Amino acid sequence: METQMLQMVFLLLVVLLPGAKPDLGSDRAALLALRKAVGGRTLLWNATQISPCLWAGVKCENNRVTVLRLPGVALSGKIPTGIFGNLTGLRTLSLRLNALTGPLPSDLVSCTALRNLYLQGNLFSGEIPEILFSLHDLVRLNLASNNFSGEISESFNNLTRLRTLYLENNKLSGSIPALKLTNLDQFNVSHNLLNGSIPAKLQTFSSSSFLGNSLCGRPLDLLCPDDSGNAAKPPEEGEININNNGGHKKKLSGGAIAGIVIGSVLAFILILVIFIVLCRKKSNQKTRAVDIATVKHHPEVDIPGDKPAPEAEHGGGGGYSNGYSVAAAAAAAMVGNGKSEASNGGSAAGAGAKKLVFFGNAGARGFDLEDLLRASAEVLGKGTFGTAYKAVLEAGTVVAVKRLKDVTISDKEFKEKIEVVGAMDHENLVPLRAYYYSRDEKLLVYDYMPMGSLSALLHGNKGAGRTPLNWDMRSAIALGAARGLDYLHSQGPNISHGNIKSSNILLTKSYDARVSDFGLAHLVGPSSTPNRVAGYRAPEVTDPRKVSQKADVYSFGILLLELLTGKPPTHALLNEEGVDLPRWVQSIVKEEWTSEVFDLELLRYQNVEEEMVQLLQLAIDCAAQYPDKRPSMPEVTRRIEELRRSSIREYHDPQPDISNDADDISSRLS
Structure with missing residues (x-):
């Protein structure tokens, strides 16, 4: 009790004596007064420590408190006047996600360096x-x-x-x-x-x-x-307002309006009749096989522009039905090409390519190309290497089908390279189950990932019903993706992924990460180069078909930054420009508002700020400008495993540190 009285007397002396020069002692007294007024039960500062710079959420420079971060620590009540008048060295003040009431204290005006x-x-x-x-x-x-x-x-x-x-x-x-x-x-x-x-x-x-x-x-x-109260639309580019001599817009006559209404009704009825006829025709054709000659010339379906991630690969959540099996359309075209080649004296390889070639025990699933002809399907997305479909077979099996584009290598080279891909076996890779090859069509069959891509989960719908990605989920996804990429790099010094990005990290029902599209960068021609997402590409990469393992590490670093910030890199999304993530993060550190780097969905979780900072530092290391400054994937995997273990220990600590913000991040990233 006597200690508290002395603290209050000291604070009053500091406030009432105008000649007193603020120092760390007055800052300490002001912070203790703040805790007394609004601290509740969670602001566990150790008052026996002389220096407040050792308290959670406090940072000092030049013998003054310059940063005070107390987000989400159950502060409540009204902040009294007389506290911030002594914290005049503050440059950053964060009291977000609490229950503070009343007006802002008037002495906040004294914090002129804020x-x-x-x-x-x-x-x-x-x-x-x-x-x-x-x-x-x-x-x-x-x-x-x-x-x-x-x-x-x-x-x-x-x-x-x-x-x-x-x-x-x-x-x-x-x-x-x-x-x-x-x-x-x-x-x-x-x-x-x-x-x-x-x-x-x-x-x-x-x-x-x-x-x-x-x-x-x-x-x-x-x-x-x-001005007259009428709704006025500013003329768009190329639109002309027709006015009469008095400057007023011409009004339509009653007869013209009636004609427009009648015409609109008749047009609607006509469209409705055509739609019913087409639906009946579709229903009648549903029970018979698709005519190969017709399907062969069916144009490829475009993806609607409102899809959150235009490069969502074959695990994209939710697809778009196209009236009949799109996968069957691709497969039927391939069968048609195979028959044509065989009938015209084509090679044995061309004739024999009418069947899917399975890897391992995948053929035991009991389906073939004819089953794909009868499968219902949805378009999942167009990516760098082609269009992906979700195909549901009559037996209930669900697979992902990728129809490759711009493959310019010979059939022998293709088969050699795709067999290397099919031999890859790791729990954090999306396994390639089968392939089809002909001169004009190439088809890959994968396991279907029901939860879609990391890109869709991060940047898709954020409304009600969305599953928020907490720290445990994000760090687990980072570890799974790192292990998958680490395995790929372990297969040889010249083996790399070549297209690491969030839309190529697919998720199982339990949100386990699976790396997809590995090995495909070496199959496509140069015409696919412009489709690569610039925000993930390492600065030294000039030919996307020749990506080193260190360039993979750079792309993985951008992926980690995306996981932590919730922001897409440059040009990653169709409807957003994105940001230059490495430069943006560095600017945050420089501007001393570094806690704002993290996605708001992460800041609600306590006791993990140290691990978040460690992962942020790892991401920055991976995205270093020069390849020799980047860690190897085994080192990246090891560091994520260590911080995951540390995070689990903190989570089970019966008396954890209450601060859930990334305090003093600048010094830890320097």
Whole structure:
């Protein structure tokens, strides 16, 4: 009791004596006062330690507290005034994912060196205080998921260095002011009570930044009303507004409107009749075999553009039905080609290629090419090496079928190389079960992976019903993929994968990782080169058909960064640009807001920050610019196994460290 009284007296002296110069002692007293006010039961600082720099979540420089990170540690209540007035050396303050209430303390204005302020996921209320707009060094500001109300002030323009402004999930009202923040690259005001038009300077952000309001204009589909109150759509490029001499738009007559309505109804009825006829024709043809001559010339089906990962390989979750067996279409074309070759005096190899060639005991499954003809199928995705299908055979067997493209090597060379692939046997590889070869068609049959690809799981639907990827799942996937790639490299110094990326890491029902598409990079011609994802490719690779093992390690490092950040690398997704992950991570470390590198889904899990940092360091090592600076895959596997064991020990520790943030990451990555 006496100790607490002395601490409070010391704090009051520091606050009341204007001549007192803040130092580490005043910072310590302020932190203890903060713990007393809002610490609850989880902020287990050891008050007997003289230096607060040894406390969890605290970092010091030049005898001052410069970083305070206390995310998700059950802080609650109102922060009293008089604490931050003594923490004037703060550059980073993170109190996110707690239960703090009330307005922001007014003495936060004293933290003039503050660059990063993360308060999302609390219960702060009231208007966004004017004191924030005098913190001119602010770079990252996140006030999302609180109860802030009132309007968004134009004074945000005072924060000229601001790059991140997150205000979503509050109760902000009014219109969005014309923000002129030239450095702003992250912005979100979704799910508030805002109205009016979106300012032109902010229309470059995605529509998700504005959803859940009564806003209009680009990038939303809602049109803004003109001065007369009518909905007015700004003319698109190439669109002409036809006006009469008075400047008003011409109005359609009643007869013209009636004609349009009647015509639309008749067109709808006609389309409906055609659809019914086609459905009946399809039903009648379902019971008989597919006509080979017809299927042979059927065009290849394109994938809808809204698929989250356009390069989803043969384990992509959920496919697209094409009316009849797409796999059968590919197989039928192959049978047709085989018959044609045989009837025209083709080679014995061409004639004999009418059958699937199985590896190991795969032939005991009891299906052949004719079974694929009768299989129902779905398109899973188009990848670097061809189109993948999910085929369900009549016996209930499910396989993945890949129809290769741009294979330019001879049949002898193809068979030699594909037999090497078929001989690969490891629990973390997707096994190749069979293949078909003819002059014009090449078909590969794999085990089907029901949970799809890592890419789809990371970047696909994040709404209700989605299975979040926690730390244990992500680290297990990283280890499984590392072991699969390690096995490939162990088969010889010249054997590499050549196309490591998240869409080629497929998952079983238990989310075990399986590496797919190994060995195929050596089969395709140079025309496939532009399809490779630039974000994964090592800087020294000029010919994608000649990828070294060290280049594989680089791609695996990018994969690890993707796992940790939840962000796709450059050009990995069709509807997103992605980021240059190595450069982005390094910039975070340099800017001292390094905990923000991790996916938010990871930050909710406690006691694993040390392992997350270790995996991040490994990823950076793998993605080194020069090949000789990168570790080998055996070393990569060993390091992931060690951090996994450490993570399991921490998880079962009865008295774990409560901090779930990556404190002091910068020093550990230097």
